[in-house]
Amino acid sequence: MDCNTHDTDVFNLVISGVGGQGVLTLAEVLSRAALSENHNVRVGEIHGMAQRGGHVVCTVRMGPDAYGPIVDAGTAHLIVGFEPVETLREVELVRPDGYIIMNQHIQHPVAVSMGKADYPPIDEIISSLRKFANHIFDFNAMSLAESAGNPQSMNMVMFGAIIGSGLVSISKETALATVAASFPGRFEEINTRAFESGYAATSVLKW
Amino acid sequence: MVKAKVLLEDSVGKKVLLLANEAIARGVLEAGVRLVALYPGTPSSEIGNSLYQMSPHIPNFYFEFSANEKVALEVAGASAISGARSMMVCKGPGLNVAADPLLTLAYVGIRAGLVIVVADDPSMWSSQNENDSRYYALMGNLPLMEPSDPSEAKSMLLVAYDLSEQLELPILFRTTTRVNHSRSGVEYGPIRDRPEYVQFEKDPLRFVPVPSVARKRHPWLLEQMEKARSISESTELNFTIGSGELGIITSGVSYNYVLESLKILGVDAEVFKIGVTNPLPERMICDFLRRHKKTIIVEELEPFLETQIRSFAQHHSIDVEIYGKQQGFFPRVYEYSPRIVTTAISKIIGCNTPINWDDIDERAQSLPDLPPRPPLLCPGCPHRASYYGIRAVTRGKAIYPSDIGCYTLSIAPPLETADILFDMGSSISTACGIARVTNQDVVATIGDSTFFASGLPGLASAVYNQHPIALVILDNRTTAMTGHQPHPGTGITGMQKHVEPLDIEKVCRGLGVEYVKTIDPLDSLTSLVAEVRELVKWVRENKRPGVLISKAPCALLTVAERRRSGITVPPYYVDPDLCTACRRCLDRLACPAMYLDSETGKAVIDETLCTSCGTCVYVCPHKAILQKEE
Numbered sequence: 001m002d003c004n005t006h007d008t009d010v011f012n013l014v015i016s017g018v019g020g021q022g023v024l025t026l027a028e029v030l031s032r033a034a035l036s037e038n039h040n041v042r043v044g045e046i047h048g049m050a051q052r053g054g055h056v057v058c059t060v061r062m063g064p065d066a067y068g069p070i071v072d073a074g075t076a077h078l079i080v081g082f083e084p085v086e087t088l089r090e091v092e093l094v095r096p097d098g099y100i101i102m103n104q105h106i107q108h109p110v111a112v113s114m115g116k117a118d119y120p121p122i123d124e125i126i127s128s129l130r131k132f133a134n135h136i137f138d139f140n141a142m143s144l145a146e147s148a149g150n151p152q153s154m155n156m157v158m159f160g161a162i163i164g165s166g167l168v169s170i171s172k173e174t175a176l177a178t179v180a181a182s183f184p185g186r187f188e189e190i191n192t193r194a195f196e197s198g199y200a201a202t203s204v205l206k207w
Numbered sequence: 208m209v210k211a212k213v214l215l216e217d218s219v220g221k222k223v224l225l226l227a228n229e230a231i232a233r234g235v236l237e238a239g240v241r242l243v244a245l246y247p248g249t250p251s252s253e254i255g256n257s258l259y260q261m262s263p264h265i266p267n268f269y270f271e272f273s274a275n276e277k278v279a280l281e282v283a284g285a286s287a288i289s290g291a292r293s294m295m296v297c298k299g300p301g302l303n304v305a306a307d308p309l310l311t312l313a314y315v316g317i318r319a320g321l322v323i324v325v326a327d328d329p330s331m332w333s334s335q336n337e338n339d340s341r342y343y344a345l346m347g348n349l350p351l352m353e354p355s356d357p358s359e360a361k362s363m364l365l366v367a368y369d370l371s372e373q374l375e376l377p378i379l380f381r382t383t384t385r386v387n388h389s390r391s392g393v394e395y396g397p398i399r400d401r402p403e404y405v406q407f408e409k410d411p412l413r414f415v416p417v418p419s420v421a422r423k424r425h426p427w428l429l430e431q432m433e434k435a436r437s438i439s440e441s442t443e444l445n446f447t448i449g450s451g452e453l454g455i456i457t458s459g460v461s462y463n464y465v466l467e468s469l470k471i472l473g474v475d476a477e478v479f480k481i482g483v484t485n486p487l488p489e490r491m492i493c494d495f496l497r498r499h500k501k502t503i504i505v506e507e508l509e510p511f512l513e514t515q516i517r518s519f520a521q522h523h524s525i526d527v528e529i530y531g532k533q534q535g536f537f538p539r540v541y542e543y544s545p546r547i548v549t550t551a552i553s554k555i556i557g558c559n560t561p562i563n564w565d566d567i568d569e570r571a572q573s574l575p576d577l578p579p580r581p582p583l584l585c586p587g588c589p590h591r592a593s594y595y596g597i598r599a600v601t602r603g604k605a606i607y608p609s610d611i612g613c614y615t616l617s618i619a620p621p622l623e624t625a626d627i628l629f630d631m632g633s634s635i636s637t638a639c640g641i642a643r644v645t646n647q648d649v650v651a652t653i654g655d656s657t658f659f660a661s662g663l664p665g666l667a668s669a670v671y672n673q674h675p676i677a678l679v680i681l682d683n684r685t686t687a688m689t690g691h692q693p694h695p696g697t698g699i700t701g702m703q704k705h706v707e708p709l710d711i712e713k714v715c716r717g718l719g720v721e722y723v724k725t726i727d728p729l730d731s732l733t734s735l736v737a738e739v740r741e742l743v744k745w746v747r748e749n750k751r752p753g754v755l756i757s758k759a760p761c762a763l764l765t766v767a768e769r770r771r772s773g774i775t776v777p778p779y780y781v782d783p784d785l786c787t788a789c790r791r792c793l794d795r796l797a798c799p800a801m802y803l804d805s806e807t808g809k810a811v812i813d814e815t816l817c818t819s820c821g822t823c824v825y826v827c828p829h830k831a832i833l834q835k836e837e
Contacts, residue, residue, distance in 0.1 A: 055581075
């Protein structure tokens with residue numbers, strides 16, 4: 001007996017990166033924006049153990065059929081990677097018709113620094129990503145964040161890139177308002193600038 | 208984390224994006240809880256963190272980080288017996304610590320509502336085992352509730368308090384990581400007032416369970432559980448949804464996966480969602496089983512529901528096929544996902560999975576080997592220096608009993624200073640056992656929070672029984688791993704009141720430790736190594752426990768403090784002319800802020816990560832690591 005795959009009304013997004021890069025914050029800001037546009041939204045986070053330096057994944061699910069927070073292999077509409085190896089680590093989650101937005105800036109795992117493991121060449125990472133999805137956009141979000149005024153605003157560059165890609169149904173206005181509400185004081189300006197540069201990078205894409 | 212201000216808002220009907228842990232903290236307000244006591248433990252940590260932020264702003268409210276879970280439950284239990292709604296919060300292994308008062312609390316019962324929130328951790332994202340705490344409900348005769356998402360975590364909590372008071376029993380409120388650490392919209396209800404004071408009414412023949420009292424209380428408890436059973440049959444927390452030939456019984460987070468799987472597969476089924484999972488609604492379950500030829504039971508970890516439901520079917524001679532873990536359709540380890548549930552349902556009803564997961568797995572196998580990125584001691588972590596010192600002195604040959612905290616990450620190369628670990632406080636007591644039966648040096652490590660939580664009895668025993676153990680207390684001035692909660696050594700309470708901190712050095716002396724010294728591990732690695740050497744030597748010669756307190760604040764606190772006060776400290780750099788590419792810094796210290804320049808083979812320091820702790824300076828034999836000028 002065959003079961004038909006019934007497409008459910010949900011958008012699955014996976015954010016993958018390194019602890020300390022602002023993965024959790026991006027998931028929260030994005031989801032707050034989604035909630036303020038009245039989407040049903042579920043976020044999954046994994047905390048615990050040391051807060052820095054380890055692999056971190058967040059899932060954001062939007063739409064009436066989002067019940068639990070887990071995104072299974074082959075079901076993510078969009079993977080947002082904060083770091084090349086960490087993007088590849090979660091690539092099996094993407095749908096064949098899904099999208100990947102990746103920051104090219106490398107953060108070396110300690111195993112690589114110690115010479116106990118190799119960091120795969122970047123072209124090998126991209127070609128491996130292509131085995132799972134055709135729509136891949138990679139850019140140096142880190143240098144955009146630095147230009148915006150703070151490398152720590154990289155997560156807001158990625159937020160801008162997500163909204164600019166047009167894949168998620170959150171308006172730019174709502175997104176910017178959420179950024180402003182999330183980073184009061186002197187960080188608002190830097191993060192808004194970071195958002196705009198990420199937005200500009202993907203809004204011109206034809207994929 | 209959502210700010211305290213947001214959680215404190217008195218705006219009924221407002222919908223806010225909350226972590227389930229934050230929703231539980233909000234529920235404390237809406238249920239009118241007067242007192243919360245806990246010891247932090249992930250995945251429950253944000254309940255305490257939120258309440259800590261909120262506590263000074265809630266009228267007639269008391270919150271504390273107790274020394275450990277047993278203490279927390281005794282504080283909360285006594286408060287509930289006094290007549291004030293109370294709560295204790297812990298993670299799975301934390302409930303084991305509190306198991307002693309837990310089982311007796313059920314006998315004596317309570318006067319105002321008492322809810323014990325226990326966060327289990329299927330897949331062990333941050334725990335040492337997969338504790339299925341639901342069995343405490345069976346063993347202790349305690350009503351048990353399991354919410355499935357953030358919104359239900361709050362609404363069910365309010366029912367739990369009513370039920371607790373109706374039955375005069377503490378309620379076990381069990382969540383799992385995927386509930387605790389998921390976010391969704393949660394609607395605010397009204398905030399309830401709390402009494403300023405309640406009156407303790409004496410009733411020693413109820414609350415002092417000497418054997419003659421306890422003997423009478425056990426039948427009372429069983430009677431209460433019979434009342435609970437009839438409540439379980441009628442509560443709206445146990446409900447069915449949908450219809451179809453197939454029946455599914457589920458609870459907790461698995462309920463979500465069941466709904467998703469049915470939608471994906473386009474299969475009709477009647478789903479029985481159980482919110483009160485002890486005592487089970489036996490009559491409702493039997494009626495459900497009779498309605499379905501096939502019933503699937505979907506629950507994470509142990510077959511808690513499955514075993515009981517199979518026994519109901521047998522007892523009532525119901526002709527039904529029950530599918531679950533016992534035939535291997537569902538695993539008994541790790542958390543579930545929609546994929547696991549979908550695959551099992553597909554197998555049971557005999558159809559293909561909607562996604563060719565085997566193909567995806569196969570393609571994933573063909574990916575290049577990725578360098579692992581496990582969690583690590585942070586750049587600038589004072590523990591890295593301490594462990595470097597311990598390892599240098601003992602040349603890796605001593606036995607290193609470890610404990611629960613960030614510092615357990617020293618298990619990873621190149622520090623490799625964690626050889627044995629059971630639970631909170633076990634570093635000291637396991638060290639005693641090892642020291643008694645081997646003639647090896649034993650250097651145990653324990654964090655400051657863990658020391659107060661469970662290290663004290665172990666140290667008292669070590670002193671009295673004269674165990675030759677070297678103990679290094681890694682005092683980073685906080686409970687770092689769970690998110691920087693205060694403890695008795697920090698000088699701030701759960702109510703954010705500044706108080707005199709307990710001095711670990713004095714505590715050790717008070718317990719009778721003769722050799723006690725305090726050093727700053729970031730002061731000089733050379734003197735750190737000398738101090739560890741002296742400690743180990745003293746223990747070897749005197750055959751008694753010796754303590755070295757290695758005291759420096761958590762790097763995350765140091766960085767935050769500098770940011771707050773606008774202080775900038777120049778970072779370190781490697782002078783490529785002096786560096787000989789010997790790799791000693793990378794191979795022996797492995798600070799995440801250092802990496803290898805693949806072209807020159809020399810070490811480089813990532814300035815954005817460096818916290819200027821300076822530990823690497825001492826490790827470099829060529830004096831190639833220098834600090835930038837201001």
